[in-house]
Amino acid sequence: MLRVEGVSVAFGEKRALDDVWLELAHGEVVTVLGPSGSGKSTLLRVIAGLERPDRGRVVLDGVDLAGVPPHRRGIGLVFQDHALFPHRDVWGNVVFGLRMQGAAPEEIERRGRELLALVGLEGFERRSVSTLSGGEQQRVALARALAPRPRVLLLDEPLGSLDRRLRDRLLDDLADLFDRLQVTALYVTHDQGEAFALGDRVVVLRDGRVAQVGAPDELWARPADADVAQFLGLSNVRDGRLVRPEAVRVRPARDGARGSGVVEAARRMGPLVQLRLRLDDGTRLDAAVTALDHPRPGDRVEVEIDPKGIVLL
Ligand SMILES: Nc1ncnc2c1ncn2[C@@H]1O[C@H](COP(=O)(O)OP(=O)(O)OP(=O)(O)O)[C@@H](O)[C@H]1O
Numbered sequence: 001m002l003r004v005e006g007v008s009v010a011f012g013e014k015r016a017l018d019d020v021w022l023e024l025a026h027g028e029v030v031t032v033l034g035p036s037g038s039g040k041s042t043l044l045r046v047i048a049g050l051e052r053p054d055r056g057r058v059v060l061d062g063v064d065l066a067g068v069p070p071h072r073r074g075i076g077l078v079f080q081d082h083a084l085f086p087h088r089d090v091w092g093n094v095v096f097g098l099r100m101q102g103a104a105p106e107e108i109e110r111r112g113r114e115l116l117a118l119v120g121l122e123g124f125e126r127r128s129v130s131t132l133s134g135g136e137q138q139r140v141a142l143a144r145a146l147a148p149r150p151r152v153l154l155l156d157e158p159l160g161s162l163d164r165r166l167r168d169r170l171l172d173d174l175a176d177l178f179d180r181l182q183v184t185a186l187y188v189t190h191d192q193g194e195a196f197a198l199g200d201r202v203v204v205l206r207d208g209r210v211a212q213v214g215a216p217d218e219l220w221a222r223p224a225d226a227d228v229a230q231f232l233g234l235s236n237v238r239d240g241r242l243v244r245p246e247a248v249r250v251r252p253a254r255d256g257a258r259g260s261g262v263v264e265a266a267r268r269m270g271p272l273v274q275l276r277l278r279l280d281d282g283t284r285l286d287a288a289v290t291a292l293d294h295p296r297p298g299d300r301v302e303v304e305i306d307p308k309g310i311v312l313l
């Protein structure tokens, strides 16, 4: 339904996008993951019609969008700092797009209520947006973008400015909402957790080029190269071989036995503990373990690697 075909954009010497190809099916949520400066926002701006590509084209439902101005593209936008209209209340913000479309008053009323309920902001109609919390503002921005029933929703780090807990909650809400409404969305983030949680597929962008596209499980199991692996947080790469951290088994060395390495650091991440190990041959190895009781820094351990978790890059 949405196709980006060989899009390139340069700013002077800087190639922000370099021959990017991308396809979104109806109802699909694709996340774009890449470090700062990799071209994520530029890609969304090209699709939205806010930036003209030097080469390539954007096609929506079979129509080349080159001559179509932003407000006629049927694309909804939610940006991190895409300010709400400060002089309108919540209601005025949510129904703005419907009014611009010239929708009938009953339709505006009905759709506005529906959207407020959807994002959990019933009763907020008359609140000035400047009195809302960051999370509430992002919900209003989402409702405003969804109200005119866009064909595609583009989101640029919409949760970037929120604290971790709120972000996790909104992330769950978003996933649920996208699912129920069958939204077709392209969601930009530099956070791997966010990209994996939300995306049916993930596009890894690097220096304006698509480094890899795949479902979260595929990327994790077969990153295209050492660089993508590093970016996903897979740091056990040596000589073109990747060891997935969940394939590393760790047992305390039995009394008297030397074991095969020592724990250098242990970091709790929710139910998982990430261990940094130093093997006796000097190699470093990351292990992700779930256990009620895990080895501590300084402990000697027996290390075993499940061969199924070794990936050739
Ligand atoms: N209007 C512009 N003029 C000049 N250079 C630009 C312009 N817009 C973007 N760039 C450059 O293009 C590159 C890609 O920028 P872009 O904003 O797309 O990155 P990004 O992946 O969204 O980064 P971030 O995660 O920091 O938001 C950067 O090097 C940026 O400096």
Ligand SMILES: [Mg+2]
Pocket (backbone or CB within 6 Å): 040, 041, 042, 156
């Ligand atoms: Mg950006």
